[in-house]
Amino acid sequence: MDQIMSLHLVPRVLRYVEAVAENGSIQAASRALGISASAIDRQIKLLEDRLDLQLFDRQSTGMDTTAAGEMFIVLSRRWRADENAILSDVKQMQGVDLGLVRLATMDSLANGPLPRLLDTIANEFPRVQMEVEIMTPDDAVAALNDGLADLALGFNLKPARDLHILWTADLPLVCVCASDHPVARMSSIQIKEVRAYPLVVQSRALAIRRILEAHHTWLFADAPPPLVTNSLQLLKQMVAAGTHVALTSELDAATELASGRLVAIPISDANIRNQTISLAVSVKRSLPRICTTVSKALIGEISAIVREACRSAD
Structure with a gap:
């Protein structure tokens, strides 16, 4: 699959903070990013000095993210999501289905229809990258609202002010x-x-x-x-x-x-x-066009799977 290019719109200090959190130390982040450890350390310390608080607790065994650091990690992920949305929309204007779609879903679906759904997306949209996170239904809704997921596919998603259900089906x-x-x-x-x-x-x-x-x-x-x-x-x-x-x-x-x-x-x-299964998005943010396109394909395939399952049970 083609790799999703980056426009490099995310401020580098946010990328550094996220890399240190993900890799556990400045040295490990340096290796992951291909940036000198001193440059990463300097940028993070400058930000901490401007904020007058620590983003990391520096331990002998590594670096642990503080509550403030977690807020900047969320900001970095939202910024990257917006970057992907811009790139995806520009490419779709050129007639190219390209982009990243972040799906929050449940473990029980991973043991059932999810592989078939992902195979369908891979065949229909070979240049789309799917990022799948396994969560509880409550965490999936939170990920939508925090901008950490584009779509949530799960059981018994409760209607809420910030949640829009694109599709739902009863599961007797x-x-x-x-x-x-x-x-x-x-x-x-x-x-x-x-x-x-x-x-x-x-x-x-x-x-x-x-x-x-x-x-x-x-x-x-x-x-x-x-x-x-x-x-x-x-x-x-x-x-x-x-x-x-x-x-x-x-x-x-x-x-x-x-x-x-x-x-x-x-x-x-x-x-x-009855249980329900639903595909949902957050009303708090606009989806990239590719997410809308992929969501329609997901709905078509999961609807077919539900119908087949009900026929098998008859």
Whole structure:
């Protein structure tokens, strides 16, 4: 892939501060940037003197960023994002799809449809660089608002004043089991019936656990589930082995449902609460044109994946 060029609009002292924070010392930043250590040290000290505060705590083992230093790192990243936006927009005016798109997303998607989404973007936009950060839903929204991410793809993103949802889809809760499990023969199942079988549940690190705890507290209060994990891969492996069942969405198990390794049984409870998956942006900043272009491709592909997952579960 072509490398994204830099216009070098970010002030050098901000680049130096960010490099020292990322590399842990001035010497390491010097090697990473190809700039003399004395030049980096001099620029940072001049800025600290002007501010009359320290950006780094200088330790014998390296340099730790202070609270003030963290603020300058955020400023540097925002400045770089604006630089990328200008370059991307200029190139698109010339008919070239070029730029950097920063995507904040969830670990459970990395274990599911994310590789297919990234492959689609790579094929359609070979000169676009994707930067993917795995976060919690709350951290993803914060990254959007702080200018550290362009797009957020995640579960159960809550509507907010500064958040604009570009696309969303419901993900009905289902009981997944191995194809030879007794539950696989049922046309539907109630949550209280699920509890009759060994259940593997998601830890609080995963978004679906919040829904289960909020609306089905008794699942966890009556008797602790025999297995709790923050790993979607482990959850699916235990279910595929036939030892456990799980409550999740078709999207989480799309690959396994399509292959027949797992079966999804609809939940028949009347008051069941669905998950959602959404692609969101911040209303506080304008997106580079390339981000808008890529977001449309992402929406098309993730919509297709959701439809395929639902068909596999039928």
